[in-house]
Amino acid sequence: MDKSRKVVVLPCSGIGKAYGALSREIAYELAERVRPDKTILTCLPLLVINDPDARKLIMECPVITVDGCPLECARKSLEAAGGKASHSCQSIRFYVAHKDLKPEGVAQLNDAGRKLAGLAADELAATVDRLAAGEDA
Amino acid sequence: MMETRVKVGIVSCSGEERPEGTVCRMACRRLLEQETDKTVTICLPLFIAGGREERTFATKYPTITVDGCEKRCAARATETLSAKPRMTLLIPEILRKHGLAVPEKRRDYGPDEEPVIRAVIEELAAAVDEVLAKA
Numbered sequence: 001m002d003k004s005r006k007v008v009v010l011p012c013s014g015i016g017k018a019y020g021a022l023s024r025e026i027a028y029e030l031a032e033r034v035r036p037d038k039t040i041l042t043c044l045p046l047l048v049i050n051d052p053d054a055r056k057l058i059m060e061c062p063v064i065t066v067d068g069c070p071l072e073c074a075r076k077s078l079e080a081a082g083g084k085a086s087h088s089c090q091s092i093r094f095y096v097a098h099k100d101l102k103p104e105g106v107a108q109l110n111d112a113g114r115k116l117a118g119l120a121a122d123e124l125a126a127t128v129d130r131l132a133a134g135e136d137a
Numbered sequence: 138m139m140e141t142r143v144k145v146g147i148v149s150c151s152g153e154e155r156p157e158g159t160v161c162r163m164a165c166r167r168l169l170e171q172e173t174d175k176t177v178t179i180c181l182p183l184f185i186a187g188g189r190e191e192r193t194f195a196t197k198y199p200t201i202t203v204d205g206c207e208k209r210c211a212a213r214a215t216e217t218l219s220a221k222p223r224m225t226l227l228i229p230e231i232l233r234k235h236g237l238a239v240p241e242k243r244r245d246y247g248p249d250e251e252p253v254i255r256a257v258i259e260e261l262a263a264a265v266d267e268v269l270a271k272a
Binding site: 011012013014015016020024025027028032041042043044045046047048049051071072073074076077080106107108 | 149150151152153154155158162163165166167178180181182183184185186187208210211213214217218243244245246
């Protein structure tokens, strides 16, 4: 088993709601600060157009989807492209756990939202470590 | 009599992987907030994850797509899953035209990135007016 495989983080692509922006910020926190050596981002729309490189990536690596609303575009687009999420979550659940940090803003998150994204990424780090090691989420 | 005004549908690349995607999202979002009476939008993956309502988006609205790279996900997804867009914009072409470089980061945009965002908003606003004039 490949122990050094990367974990793909696939966030919601929403441009209309704060929880979409929160999903994306969680993905950036994971890929740039918390686990830069173990994670990789890919654009969700690449799966929508069936891009061969993106499809190869999601078929070969474990994937974490982070959705912004109950429509679950990230998880559903992954499945439509033939993949399966190793771990799925909705960004609102992190707000439910940290009610003092209300995410606001769509183009860019407010300070509370950015702090919440950092906490969420810290919480997901253990899941990334297990998946990167070839274990279950 | 109630006025029925045509609005332009904006479909933005979300490009989480690249700075150009962030430029797309921010410019489109700000244009949508400036031109609420002229524009509407849809999250691109809803063409797959949504229902019939979402898939008829580009048949209901004359649509402009804004893409961050040559893969042109927004244009291709809109045409394949909904209907052919009226206009397609590409961030690298806009920035080349304005003599601006692509930002190096994917988030936390501020004054350094503002000229880039403004250039895209300017081009997109002109495209919206052009599409509306022909509608």
